[in-house]
Amino acid sequence: MSKSKIPFYKKVQEQPWLNPREKPYIHLENISKYFGDVAAVKNVNLSIYKSEFFSLLGPSGCGKTTLLRMLAGFERPTTGRIYIEGIDMTDVPPYDRPVNMMFQSYALFPHMNVEENIGFGLRQDGVPKNEIKNRVDQILELVKMSELGKRKPHQLSGGQRQRVALARSLVKRPKLLLLDEPLAALDRKLREHTQFELVNIQEKVDITSLMVTHDQEEAMTMSTRIAVMSEGQIVQTGTPTEIYEFPHTKFIADFIGTANMFEGVLVEEEPDHALIHSEEIDGDLYINHGVSVPIGSHVWVAVRPEKITIHKNEPKEKRNCAKGIVVEIAYLGDVSIYHLRLETGKIIMATVTNFNRITDQEMTWDDEVYLSWKPSSGVVLVT
Amino acid sequence: MQKIQESKNSGFVHNVASRLVIFVPYLWVILFFLVPLLIILKISFAEPIIQRPPFTDLIDFVDGKFIHIKLTLESYLNIINDNIYIQSFLKSLKIASVSTILCLLIGYPLAYGITRLHEKKRFYFLLLVILPFWTSFLIRAYAWIGLLKDDGIINSFLLYTGLINQPLALLNNEFAVYIGIVYSYLPFMVLSLYGSLMKVDESLLEASADLGCKPYKSFLTVTLPLSIPGIIAGSMLVFIPAVGEFVIPDLLGGPGMNMIGKTLWTEFFLTRDWPTASALAIVLLVILMVPIAILQYIQRKTAIGGSYNEK
Numbered sequence: 005m006s007k008s009k010i011p012f013y014k015k016v017q018e019q020p021w022l023n024p025r026e027k028p029y030i031h032l033e034n035i036s037k038y039f040g041d042v043a044a045v046k047n048v049n050l051s052i053y054k055s056e057f058f059s060l061l062g063p064s065g066c067g068k069t070t071l072l073r074m075l076a077g078f079e080r081p082t083t084g085r086i087y088i089e090g091i092d093m094t095d096v097p098p099y100d101r102p103v104n105m106m107f108q109s110y111a112l113f114p115h116m117n118v119e120e121n122i123g124f125g126l127r128q129d130g131v132p133k134n135e136i137k138n139r140v141d142q143i144l145e146l147v148k149m150s151e152l153g154k155r156k157p158h159q160l161s162g163g164q165r166q167r168v169a170l171a172r173s174l175v176k177r178p179k180l181l182l183l184d185e186p187l188a189a190l191d192r193k194l195r196e197h198t199q200f201e202l203v204n205i206q207e208k209v210d211i212t213s214l215m216v217t218h219d220q221e222e223a224m225t226m227s228t229r230i231a232v233m234s235e236g237q238i239v240q241t242g243t244p245t246e247i248y249e250f251p252h253t254k255f256i257a258d259f260i261g262t263a264n265m266f267e268g269v270l271v272e273e274e275p276d277h278a279l280i281h282s283e284e285i286d287g288d289l290y291i292n293h294g295v296s297v298p299i300g301s302h303v304w305v306a307v308r309p310e311k312i313t314i315h316k317n318e319p320k321e322k323r324n325c326a327k328g329i330v331v332e333i334a335y336l337g338d339v340s341i342y343h344l345r346l347e348t349g350k351i352i353m354a355t356v357t358n359f360n361r362i363t364d365q366e367m368t369w370d371d372e373v374y375l376s377w378k379p380s381s382g383v384v385l386v387t
Numbered sequence: 388m389q390k391i392q393e394s395k396n397s398g399f400v401h402n403v404a405s406r407l408v409i410f411v412p413y414l415w416v417i418l419f420f421l422v423p424l425l426i427i428l429k430i431s432f433a434e435p436i437i438q439r440p441p442f443t444d445l446i447d448f449v450d451g452k453f454i455h456i457k458l459t460l461e462s463y464l465n466i467i468n469d470n471i472y473i474q475s476f477l478k479s480l481k482i483a484s485v486s487t488i489l490c491l492l493i494g495y496p497l498a499y500g501i502t503r504l505h506e507k508k509r510f511y512f513l514l515l516v517i518l519p520f521w522t523s524f525l526i527r528a529y530a531w532i533g534l535l536k537d538d539g540i541i542n543s544f545l546l547y548t549g550l551i552n553q554p555l556a557l558l559n560n561e562f563a564v565y566i567g568i569v570y571s572y573l574p575f576m577v578l579s580l581y582g583s584l585m586k587v588d589e590s591l592l593e594a595s596a597d598l599g600c601k602p603y604k605s606f607l608t609v610t611l612p613l614s615i616p617g618i619i620a621g622s623m624l625v626f627i628p629a630v631g632e633f634v635i636p637d638l639l640g641g642p643g644m645n646m647i648g649k650t651l652w653t654e655f656f657l658t659r660d661w662p663t664a665s666a667l668a669i670v671l672l673v674i675l676m677v678p679i680a681i682l683q684y685i686q687r688k689t690a691i692g693g694s695y696n697e698k
Contacts, residue, residue, distance in 0.1 A: 100599075105593075109588070112594075
């Protein structure tokens with residue numbers, strides 16, 4: 005993974021989701037949403053804890069935005085209940101919910117200046133004028149926009165509008181902050197910078213947040229936990245590390261980062277290891293964790309490209325090893341990605357960190373090489 | 388070098404062609420709007436006489452040597468001194484203002500309702516709004532006579548049901564003029580409002596609800612302010628033609644309905660006082676230029692600040 009993908013370790017270190025006695029702050033119970041006959045969200049159960057930065061990650065059309073809109077109150081779930089701090093919010097209209105949303109389009113009011121936009125929610129609540137001014141000034145300082153309070157939205161750049169939208173959704177100190185693809189409209193450089201800033205602000209104000217994104221890098225960088233969604237269902241919930249290193253299914257392994265997938269049959273199964281025979285590499289795969297399926301089952305082994313080592317000479321260990329030819333090299337500066345074709349025709353991707361300045365290529369196209377990985381590198385997937 | 392020459396040439400040709408394209412509509416405006424207007428202006432400074440044409444020439448050649456220019460402001464003084472003209476101006480302004488407000492009150496909910504409809508239904512409802520344009524304006528005005536007169540459809544029905552004993556006076560009064568004007572100009576109002584209401588982004592209403600605004604307040608704080616350009620455009624489109632309206636007050640308003648359009652007509656064709664009639668037309672034009680200037684100003688302002696749809 006490149007530099008920008010280093011997970012951002014959150015201060016929520018107690019990991020409240022591991023404590024069965026901890027009460028969830030936001031709780032979704034059997035939420036389903038049908039549009040006509042089409043199910044946008046199917047039977048979702050989800051618990052989010054106080055101060056978390058939780059992400060819903062999935063491809064477009066997976067139902068994540070619908071789920072977010074149900075939390076905001078714009079859509080009513082067909083079945084199921086939504087609880088915030090233990091209070092049933094399912095039938096509460098959006099204007100009475102302690103929830104604020106930052107819209108993907110920002111949805112800033114074009115006829116109001118920055119201060120008026122941010123103060124809008126406070127005015128609805130009848131907050132006294134001078135308190136509104138104080139709180140707006142405070143939040144403007146937080147998002148570093150103090151100078152631009154009198155500007156109209158159309159006089160701001162994309163990044164500035166994004167800050168105003170964030171400030172507007174934070175100023176009411178909601179119990180839950182909803183972020184709908186908050187960085188999607190920014191260019192790449194600004195996005196990477198804003199990821200960290202957004203998390204910093206969220207920690208400073210300590211508001212429980214739920215973000216929807218299709219960008220796995222964004223989700224990994226910013227979140228305490230991620231729920232991966234596919235076809236209206238949550239397929240896995242976990243910390244960024246868990247999701248990346250221990251994906252539950254082929255879909256997740258493939259959607260989060262890249263993974264080489266080896267199809268095979270389970271031949272040996274013990275609590276501390278598993279042995280899989282794969283026709284695809286014409287050899288055996290040895291994995292240092294147990295699998296809870298019977299011997300003879302059809303399984304897949306996922307190995308991330310950065311966990312594969314390339315050798316010029318044949319390694320002694322015959323398991324977790326394959327022979328191939330370099331067919332493609334992509335030089336990315338920090339790393340190079342090699343595409344290797346095995347004798348069986350399968351293409352494997354391997355990432356090599358460029359520790360030294362490359363002047364003379366060690367490996368080049370059509371070189372015959374060996375690749376291997378450790379027993380702790382792969383993960384066995386059943387579905 | 389040759390290439391540059393060529394491109395210069397083609398640029399020149401292009402320039403001439405585009406100028407020509409612009410020139411044609413300009414010519415049209417100059418010939419058929421500006422020149423007649425100047426003629427009217429000229430006549431308004433002349434004196435009425437009984438001949439053909441019924442006004443004096445402004446420029447005389449004395450002995451073929453001296454140019455003698457004769458301007459008189461008598462027609463304008465006439466307008467100020469004679470109560471009839473001021474009365475009809477005021478009446479026109481009043482009827483146009485009330486009709487504009489009525490159009491706005493009826494048109495706003497209508498336009499708002501249409502924008503809230505499903506896309507397919509929206510088309511049919513817009514079609515219904517535009518449909519009356521497919522029939523001649525005069526025929527529609529006459530149709531209202533058939534509805535409103537003493538033995539018309541409405542009175543006959545009410546008499547038949549026994550709700551009234553004698554026909555209501557629906558025709559030949561201000562009420563009928565209001566009906567006629569509101570009916571005729573409502574589509575302009577609805578279409579302008581529809582245009583600007585459609586531009587109000589749905590997510591802005593969601594944002595305002597999300598920030599604690601109940602629906603009626605969202606309407607007042609978001610939808611209404613953002614539809615002001617449409618309100619102004621629609622009001623102008625109703626108000627301006629309504630002030631000078633002639634056919635509707637003539638057909639539906641009866642003989643006593645002295646709106647300025649009717650007075651103008653009387654001056655031109657009955658009294659044959661062309662200079663006074665021209666002066667009236669010029670004064671009317673000046674009066675109407677005030678709201679047009681306001682409209683222009685606001686449109687320019689919203690054009691600068693109105694790019695709220697781009698991200």
